[in-house]
Each structure stands twice: as structure tokens, then as C-alpha cells.
Amino acid sequence: MRALVKARxxxxxxxxxxxxxxxxxxxVLIKVRKTGICGTDVHIYNWDEWAQxxxxxxxxxxxxxxxxxxxxxxxxxxxxxxQRVSGEGHVVTMNSRASRAGKFHLDPHTRGIxxxxxxxxxxxxxxxAFNAVPLPDSVDDEMGAILDPLGNAVHTALAFDIxxxxxxxxxxxxxxxMGAAVARHVGARHVxxxxxxxxxxxxxxxxxxxxxxxxxxxxxxxVMDRLGxxxxxxxxxxxSGAPAALDQMIEHMVMGGRIxxxxxxxxxxxxDLGKVVFRMITLKGIYGREMFETWHKMLAxxxxxxxxxxxxxRRMKAEDYxxxxxxxxxxxxxxxxxxx
Ligand code: NAD
Ligand code: ZN
Numbered sequence: 001m002r003a004l005v006k007a008r009x010x011x012x013x014x015x016x017x018x019x020x021x022x023x024x025x026x027x028v029l030i031k032v033r034k035t036g037i038c039g040t041d042v043h044i045y046n047w048d049e050w051a052q053x054x055x056x057x058x059x060x061x062x063x064x065x066x067x068x069x070x071x072x073x074x075x076x077x078x079x080x081x082x083q084r085v086s087g088e089g090h091v092v093t094m095n096s097r098a099s100r101a102g103k104f105h106l107d108p109h110t111r112g113i114x115x116x117x118x119x120x121x122x123x124x125x126x127x128x129a130f131n132a133v134p135l136p137d138s139v140d141d142e143m144g145a146i147l148d149p150l151g152n153a154v155h156t157a158l159a160f161d162i163x164x165x166x167x168x169x170x171x172x173x174x175x176x177x178m179g180a181a182v183a184r185h186v187g188a189r190h191v192x193x194x195x196x197x198x199x200x201x202x203x204x205x206x207x208x209x210x211x212x213x214x215x216x217x218x219x220x221x222x223v224m225d226r227l228g229x230x231x232x233x234x235x236x237x238x239x240s241g242a243p244a245a246l247d248q249m250i251e252h253m254v255m256g257g258r259i260x261x262x263x264x265x266x267x268x269x270x271x272d273l274g275k276v277v278f279r280m281i282t283l284k285g286i287y288g289r290e291m292f293e294t295w296h297k298m299l300a301x302x303x304x305x306x307x308x309x310x311x312x313x314r315r316m317k318a319e320d321y322x323x324x325x326x327x328x329x330x331x332x333x334x335x336x337x338x339x340x
Pocket of ligand 1: 038039152170171172173174175176194195196197200215239240241242244245261262263264265286287288331
């Protein structure tokens with residue numbers, strides 16, 4: 001089969017012929033139809049410090065996918081060949097205290113498809129049947145291919161009660177934009193999205209009914225005054241990983257504000273913990289998706305009017321991966337979906 005392989009410990013990714021994965025008794029084999037390119041894949045492409053210490057080489061990459069089940073392990077009795085699925089890319093063990101309590105997303109031994117385990121940028125991918133998520137007919141393959149990042153957005157946006165609340169989303173990357181759309185969908189009052197990239201802010205305005213603010217040129221407080229927000233944001237969704245964005249968020253929260261942090265900073269950085277203490281702000285880290293509550297809620301919202309399709313700004317063939325990765329690295333697109 002064709003697969004995008006991190007074949008060598010250096011910058012790049014290569015389209016190679018690889019054997020179709022063999023499945024174990026509790027696995028399924030999926031014919032991949034569409035995949036999404038993630039920021040993580042760009043880190044692996046660039047072979048940065050994180051990738052060098054995380055990713056075994058050679059490895060088929062990619063973890064955002066949708067496709068069709070073509071083979072079932074002999075112990076799998078709750079899925080069928082021909083079923084359309086996406087899948088949770090975090091593969092958990094069943095022996096940790098968290099897993100045995102049903103909190104699979106807190107399993108400390110989690111491994112990632114396309115990061116530590118063979119991935120989905122390929123004609124076929126093997127995943128544990130446990131990780132497969134059947135797709136309703138109303139969710140097509142390209143939407144199925146971006147459920148992983150939409151799940152990050154949903155997990156973050158639903159970390160705190162946001163109905164009727166004023167929400168600040170810092171970072172209008174694909175996940176920030178989808179998080180803002182979810183906040184709007186579940187009934188937040190004002191949803192303000194910040195970025196420093198005008199293209200990304202323009203896209204945010206096209207995907208959801210939000211107030212985009214370019215913090216490189218506009219004053220956030222002036223926007224809040226215009227919206228009639230007197231005391232600050234009730235909930236913050238940090239989706240950039242930028243130290244300046246977290247500083248600005250903490251500065252503009254209400255007393256007792258709640259912040260969900262998804263953005264991953266490139267390196268440790270100092271911030272004003274005193275403000276967090278005196279303002280009694282709650283900080284909550286968010287990683288991945290809740291298994292499988294996030295998946296359930298995300299599919300339910302997609303079936304009841306949540307529309308984030310416009311966050312997909314490019315649809316390309318897998319063989320055009322070089323151009324697709326160059327575009328993804330530039331940071332001006334929304335989601336880029338590859339067809340296999
Ligand atoms: P992205 O890099 O495409 O978007 C980040 C955006 O933040 C960019 O548009 C950038 O211009 C903007 N930004 C930079 N400085 C800013 C500032 N001062 N104020 C506001 N915005 C600023 O990323 P993405 O793919 O949308 O992912 C969002 C973040 O979530 C990334 O940091 C990513 O690494 C992280 N992530 C975390 C998880 C998790 O499980 N915790 C999963 C996936 C992605
Ligand atoms: Zn991803």
C-alpha cells in the first residue's frame with residue numbers, strides 16, 4: 001500500500017510502498033478514504049526536538065482519518081465489514097487505575113497512532129476495535145477525517161459551563177475556530193476570538209458567528225467595552241500555545257474566571273501566577289478527547305446543526321502531500337484534507 005512514512009531522522013516525509021498492516025484478534029483494518037493534516041504532523045515533518053524524542057523511525061504518520069472497515073479481528077463482534085468509521089487516535093491500556101475507573105483519557109500509558117504507533121496516512125490503517133467510532137450517514141468522510149481536532153475543540157469548549165457566558169478564544173487556528181463555533185452552538189453570549197494573523201481571523205468569521213480581534217493591531221479592552229462586557233470574560237479557551245495569549249487572557253478574565261488550556265507552548269515560560277491566585281482563576285489542562293463522551297457529544301452536535309465544514313480550506317490528493325505540508329507549515333490555511 002501507499003503510505004506517508006517518516007522514513008529517516010531528518011526533515012521531510014516520504015510516500016512509500018509499505019505492507020498492509022496485519023490485525024490482531026481485537027483490531028480492525030480500515031481502508032482509509034480521507035485524512036486531515038495536523039500541526040503534530042508538521043512537527044514530525046520538521047523533525048523538531050519534540051519529534052526527535054517521541055517518534056520512532058521509520059513510522060507511517062497521520063492520526064486524523066475516516067474510512068471503511070475491511071477486516072475484523074476474530075474477537076470483534078460489535079462492528080461490521082463495510083461500516084464507515086473514524087477513530088480515536090489515543091490507544092490506551094486497560095490496566096491503569098484511571099482506565100479501570102472508565103476514565104480512559106487519563107490513562108498514563110496512552111500511545112498515539114501516527115506518533116508512536118503506525119498511522120493513518122496510508123491506504124490502510126489498523127486500530128483497536130475499541131478505538132473505532134462508527135459514523136452516521138450525515139457525517140461524510142471529510143468531516144469524519146477532522147473529528148479528532150474537532151474533538152479537541154469540543155473537549156476544551158465543554159470543559160466548563162459556557163451557556164450564557166462570555167467566552168474568549170485565543171488562537172484562530174483550526175481548533176480555536178472550531179472551539180469558537182462550538183461555544184456559539186451551545187449558547188455562549190459573546191464569543192471573542194483573538195489571533196495575530198488576519199487570514200485566520202477572516203476564516204474564524206466565516207465559520208462561526210464570533211467577534212474576531214487582531215491583537216497585533218486592536219485593543220481587546222476596547223472591543224470588550226463595545227460589546228458591553230464590564231468585568232471580563234467568564235471562560236477562556238486557550239488555543240494558541242502563545243505565552244502572550246495566556247497573559248492577555250488572564251488579564252481579561254472576571255474574578256473566578258475559568259480557563260481551559262489546549263494550546264501547547266513550544267517551551268516552558270513564566271506567567272503571572274499571582275494574578276491567577278488573587279483573581280481565583282481556575283486553570284484546566286486539556287489533552288485529546290474524553291473517551292468516548294467527547295465523541296458522543298461531537299457527533300450529536302453535528303447531527304443537530306453544528307457546522308464547521310468551512311474550516312476545511314483545501315482538499316488535495318495524497319500524492320500532492322509535499323505541497324499540502326508546505327501549505328500547512330505556512331499557517332494560513334484552515335484544515336487541509338488529503339484523499340487516499
Ligand atoms: P495553530 O498553530 O494552527 O493555531 C494557533 C494560532 O494561534 C495561530 O493562528 C497563531 O497565529 C495564533 N497566535 C499566535 N500568537 C497569538 C497571540 N498572541 N494571541 C492569539 N493568537 C495567537 O494550531 P491548531 O492546530 O489550531 O491547534 C491549537 C493549539 O492546540 C496548538 O498549540 C496545538 O499544538 C495544540 N493542540 C493541543 C492538543 C491537546 O490535546 N492538548 C491537541 C491538538 C493540538
Ligand atoms: Zn491532530
